[in-house]
Amino acid sequence: MLLDINHPSKECFGTLNITGSKSETNRLLLLQALYPGLEIKNSSNSDDSFAMTHALQTESNLIDIHHAGTAMRFLTAFFATQEGREIVLTGSSRMQERPIGVLVEALRVIGADISYEKSEGYPPLRIKGKSLKGGTVSLPANISSQYISALLLIAPHLENGLDLTLEGEITSLPYIQMTLSLLNRIGVRTEFKGKNIVIDKQRVISDQTQVVESDWSSASYHFSAVALSNDAKVTLSSYREDSLQGDSVLIDIYKKLGVTTRFESDHIILEKVKDFNLPESIELDLVKAPDIAQTIAVSCYGLGVACDLTGLHTLKIKETDRLVALENELSKLGASIRVTDESLHLSASQNFKKNQTIKTYSDHRMAMAFVPLALKINHQIADADVVTKSYPDFWKDMQAIGFESLEK
Structure with missing residues (x-):
């Protein structure tokens, strides 16, 4: 399934129930x-x-x-x-x-x-x-x-x-x-x-x-959408402040990219910080949370923030070699990117090439990580149904916060 992705309003608002981890x-x-x-x-x-x-x-x-x-x-x-x-x-x-x-x-x-x-x-x-x-x-x-x-x-x-x-x-x-x-x-x-x-x-x-606590990896795509939007407030359930999941480090990472997170009961509320001064670059060791590397790399590219991500050696033995896949697809969009066997290095640039088709390599996270970029440029996602591997409600939830996906 090939989907054409866009987001007309560039603003994300909604309340979502995320499936268990x-x-x-x-x-x-x-x-x-x-x-x-x-x-x-x-x-x-x-x-x-x-x-x-x-x-x-x-x-x-x-x-x-x-x-x-x-x-x-x-x-x-x-x-x-x-x-x-x-x-x-x-x-x-x-x-x-x-x-x-x-x-x-x-x-x-x-x-x-x-x-x-x-x-x-x-x-x-x-x-x-x-x-x-x-x-x-x-x-x-x-x-x-x-x-x-x-x-x-x-x-x-x-x-x-x-x-x-x-x-x-x-x-x-x-x-x-x-x-x-x-x-x-x-x-x-x-x-x-x-x-x-x-x-x-x-x-x-x-x-x-x-x-079971809701999945923080699934929440990462909503953190990315809030960061890339013009304005946003997205509520997600059910999450705990004392989470067992390493990907809960998203709170601290996306704070650097203009997203605030607060807990209310078993919900988290993500909001876009207006007039936020983005850093020129960020450096992150993701050895404890490698599954969110794709999301972060795409967020940084969309925001024009350089990033150096390390601790990624396990990504080579995932559903695909995720580092090579990221290099291929971000380069296709105009990014200046270099990867090694355990790291990713992205230069600050917003030289967007529109209407590109993102290959997913039978990898659910490749598909989902690139969708929030539609807040900046229209593009297509190939084999879009691969998301069911970890997040079957992904397309429904993205539509609920303003994304449009049209089958080509």
């Missing part, structure tokens, strides 16, 4: 499979969470999670613990290019029976579930926090619990802390000191309900 939902879904007395409310309605739900409920021995990277990592660990069950876990062609060897090796150390169906180190995987001993294991911490979270989520069901040592610089620490906090919330004891995490065996928890 995909990251929290998928963690809680796995925990619910381990602890059936756990009830979940405000679950994400994303494709990824539907893929996770289906995989946990199906009796099929072939499980295809398509593009859902989080589900691939979490389910690899989960099915390794399912004694007596043998499955093949696979995904899209891109998923079969995304490495998983680090996690598989760590699971093998604690007793898992996992083999590769095609290429060594990559899905599809054949997993023969068994009772895992657990115990002591180490894991490189600078590749993907999802590997770490996958181990932490199954840790209470291991015979000897888990004593995990993280090696090297820790990537996306807030996602590890989210996993530990959710374990704590349901009643599992954890200990995180230095680079060592210990979780004891705990097969039983009390029956309970957990409410």
Whole structure:
């Protein structure tokens, strides 16, 4: 689906209900499979969470999670613990290019029976579930926090619990802390000191309900729209000041770009600051929140603010190589941009080239990050329905704050 995007009024006003966090939902879904007395409310309605739900409920021995990277990592660990069950876990062609060897090796150390169906180190995987001993294991911490979270989520069901040592610089620490906090919330004891995490065996928890906070990554596109508008006030629900999500750093980042945020009950209210003096450039280390890099880069280009974004090494193994994709598409729009394997450098410029078609590379965040730029220039978004991976209501919500999208 190719959509032509514009915003006639250049002003954004509205109140939106944002779906639950995909990251929290998928963690809680796995925990619910381990602890059936756990009830979940405000679950994400994303494709990824539907893929996770289906995989946990199906009796099929072939499980295809398509593009859902989080589900691939979490389910690899989960099915390794399912004694007596043998499955093949696979995904899209891109998923079969995304490495998983680090996690598989760590699971093998604690007793898992996992083999590769095609290429060594990559899905599809054949997993023969068994009772895992657990115990002591180490894991490189600078590749993907999802590997770490996958181990932490199954840790209470291991015979000897888990004593995990993280090696090297820790990537996306807030996602590890989210996993530990959710374990704590349901009643599992954890200990995180230095680079060592210990979780004891705990097969039983009390029956309970957990409410998922709305997704901050989804909120990022509304922060961007407010920043790029002439005037704006957008209310989003449901959010907490003590959020577990690393992307809540959006509040501080967009304050530099003329957006104020205030909490009222479980809502956040975003407002455009009039006559705001924008900085000439900003420097951000996004190692703890890499998923918002695309949104920030596009916002800065639209505002004519230079940016240097670092800590982005994990973006190369996402749905696409997001750094190369950003370089390609922003250059197409007239930007002066340079990327490395772990950083992005954008010069201050508003040399907009109108009516360009933005490729999305089967990446939901590429599609959504570029839409707010319609407040500055008309353009097209290719494969626009890819947004359902994380934010199925995206187009409806953008229309509610004044964006128009016409199918070409």
